[in-house]
Amino acid sequence: MRISKPHDERRNEILDAAEMLFTMKGYSKTTVNDILKEVGIAKGTFYHYFQSKEEVMDAVVQRFIDIGVNMAKSIAAKPDLKAPEKLFQILMAQRTDSGRKEGMIEELHEANNAEMHQKSLVETIQQLTPILTKVIEQGITEGYFSTPYPKETIEMLLVSSQFLFDEGIFGWQSDELLQKVVAFVYIVETTLGAEKGSFHYLLEMMKPSNMTEDGEGENHSL
Amino acid sequence: MRISKPHDERRNEILDAAEMLFTMKGYSKTTVNDILKEVGIAKGTFYHYFQSKEEVMDAVVQRFIDIGVNMAKSIAAKPDLKAPEKLFQILMAQRTDSGRKEGMIEELHEANNAEMHQKSLVETIQQLTPILTKVIEQGITEGYFSTPYPKETIEMLLVSSQFLFDEGIFGWQSDELLQKVVAFVYIVETTLGAEKGSFHYLLEMMKPSNMTEDGEGENHSL
DNA sequence: TTTTATCGACCGACCGTCGGTCTAATAAAA
DNA sequence: TTTTATTAGACCGACGGTCGGTCGATAAAA
Numbered sequence: 293m294r295i296s297k298p299h300d301e302r303r304n305e306i307l308d309a310a311e312m313l314f315t316m317k318g319y320s321k322t323t324v325n326d327i328l329k330e331v332g333i334a335k336g337t338f339y340h341y342f343q344s345k346e347e348v349m350d351a352v353v354q355r356f357i358d359i360g361v362n363m364a365k366s367i368a369a370k371p372d373l374k375a376p377e378k379l380f381q382i383l384m385a386q387r388t389d390s391g392r393k394e395g396m397i398e399e400l401h402e403a404n405n406a407e408m409h410q411k412s413l414v415e416t417i418q419q420l421t422p423i424l425t426k427v428i429e430q431g432i433t434e435g436y437f438s439t440p441y442p443k444e445t446i447e448m449l450l451v452s453s454q455f456l457f458d459e460g461i462f463g464w465q466s467d468e469l470l471q472k473v474v475a476f477v478y479i480v481e482t483t484l485g486a487e488k489g490s491f492h493y494l495l496e497m498m499k500p501s502n503m504t505e506d507g508e509g510e511n512h513s514l
Numbered sequence: 515m516r517i518s519k520p521h522d523e524r525r526n527e528i529l530d531a532a533e534m535l536f537t538m539k540g541y542s543k544t545t546v547n548d549i550l551k552e553v554g555i556a557k558g559t560f561y562h563y564f565q566s567k568e569e570v571m572d573a574v575v576q577r578f579i580d581i582g583v584n585m586a587k588s589i590a591a592k593p594d595l596k597a598p599e600k601l602f603q604i605l606m607a608q609r610t611d612s613g614r615k616e617g618m619i620e621e622l623h624e625a626n627n628a629e630m631h632q633k634s635l636v637e638t639i640q641q642l643t644p645i646l647t648k649v650i651e652q653g654i655t656e657g658y659f660s661t662p663y664p665k666e667t668i669e670m671l672l673v674s675s676q677f678l679f680d681e682g683i684f685g686w687q688s689d690e691l692l693q694k695v696v697a698f699v700y701i702v703e704t705t706l707g708a709e710k711g712s713f714h715y716l717l718e719m720m721k722p723s724n725m726t727e728d729g730e731g732e733n734h735s736l
Numbered sequence: 737t738t739t740t741a742t743c744g745a746c747c748g749a750c751c752g753t754c755g756g757t758c759t760a761a762t763a764a765a766a
Numbered sequence: 767t768t769t770t771a772t773t774a775g776a777c778c779g780a781c782g783g784t785c786g787g788t789c790g791a792t793a794a795a796a
Contacts, residue, residue, distance in 0.1 A: 301745095322785075325781085333521070333746075333747085335748065336780095337747070340579060343783095345782065363537040376757065410628040414683060417684070427617060441697035441700055443697075444693070448670075451677045452670040452674055456669060461636060475665075479670060482705055483705060500646070545754060556775055557757090557775065558759095558772085558774055561757080562772065566756080593745080
């Protein structure tokens with residue numbers, strides 16, 4: 293039986309299915325037929341909405357990132373917030389939007405996702421960097437931070453965190469990972485010229501679910 | 515006519531052709547038939563030497579990296595060298611081994627290389643990090659450097675440099691790139707706790723060929 | 737009201753190309 | 767000669783993508 297739906301609804305169905313499959317099986321191991329079967333449509337329908345499999349990946353990544361970017365924009369625009377607090381809220385916002393993702397990764401190691409991961413990283417850098425740079429510059433004016441290269445520092449921190457802490461790329465052990473997070477916090481403070489301990493909240497934030505036994509955190513000393 | 519060659523020679527021919535094609539067209543856009551045509555062999559021959567296309571990529575990456583790693587090892591083992599000088603020589607060694615690569619990229623933008631790039635990055639990190647960590651620790655003992663997290667700092671610097679300075683991932687402009695290199699040098703000095711200006715040689719080293727008009731460099735003040 | 741024209745969502749058989757397999761033929765080693 | 771390592775290319779199933787066409791809804795024309 294033929295089922296007809298509004299354009300955007302169908303399009304989002306395809307995007308939903310693709311996102312799930314790409315995340316679970318990896319982009320290259322997901323076939324177009326997999327997506328068709330999941331949505332319950334035919335080949336022609338798929339190519340009525342997208343010109344290629346890769347275009348679907350672009351759309352998935354874009355949709356995924358837009359959420360965090362929009363939250364970042366609105367937080368950065370708040371007039372009465374100090375820079376460190378803005379930074380904290382923006383980083384937290386990025387973390388939460390991947391909540392839906394976590395449920396997927398739990399099962400399988402996400403291998404063979406280099407293509408999607410790179411695309412996601414590049415898009416994140418390009419969209420988030422200008423926003424965060426403004427915040428850092430505000431923080432410098434306010435006296436919280438100190439660096440001659442706010443933009444480049446942010447870029448480097450984003451690249452490092454996204455890559456070093458991605459599950460599945462390197463096979464870090466739990467204790468290694470904890471050490472890396474501690475070191476990362478130190479490096480953030482050093483490169484931004486911030487006060488020692490001012491980014492302690494990152495420790496709590498970046499801990500994966502399997503290492504949150506002692507949760508003494510809570511207060512992030514802005 | 516049938517041509518028979520020693521095992522290693524044939525194998526290296528395949529690797530050479532694959533490396534060139536992967537670098538020029540990207541891994542996924544290079545077909546096995548492309549490689550066959552380039553080397554002048556048949557399918558069966560190819561699969562006699564390698565079990566899969568991906569195994570060829572692994573071998574290409576491995577061979578590519580081994581050169582730099584071996585040089586790094588021998589440099590790091592020199593007993594009478596100060597840490598900063600070791601670091602300088604090791605980094606230079608990494609740079610030169612990609613000399614053969616430069617001639618290739620000139621023509622086309624290397625897109626679609628996410629898979630190979632990630633594999634190369636991961637391998638580089640895992641093999642170079644322990645060597646460089648030792649060097650940094652030596653430098654700390656000698657009083658040149660100062661950081662509580664030498665290993666993690668090195669990892670972060672490697673990830674950042676390989677990603678941010680790779681041509682084709684981000685489409686940086688010449689002036690942007692120069693600014694990034696300057697910023698990177700500053701960040702290296704800051705995170706390693708080294709004296710300002712002690713990594714000035716990186717500036718000369720990382721300049722792509724198209725921005726080397728004023729070459730006053732030469733002396734790297736170790 | 738009935739008819740007809742138009743639109744776009746939808747379908748699935750079909751195509752060329754891909755990575756990979758298989759068996760036979762040949763060259764070199766024993 | 768017999769054996770083993772190497773080469774060859776026809777062949778296969780699966781893949782991403784194309785194509786000609788079907789169906790249902792809407793609305794203007796009869």
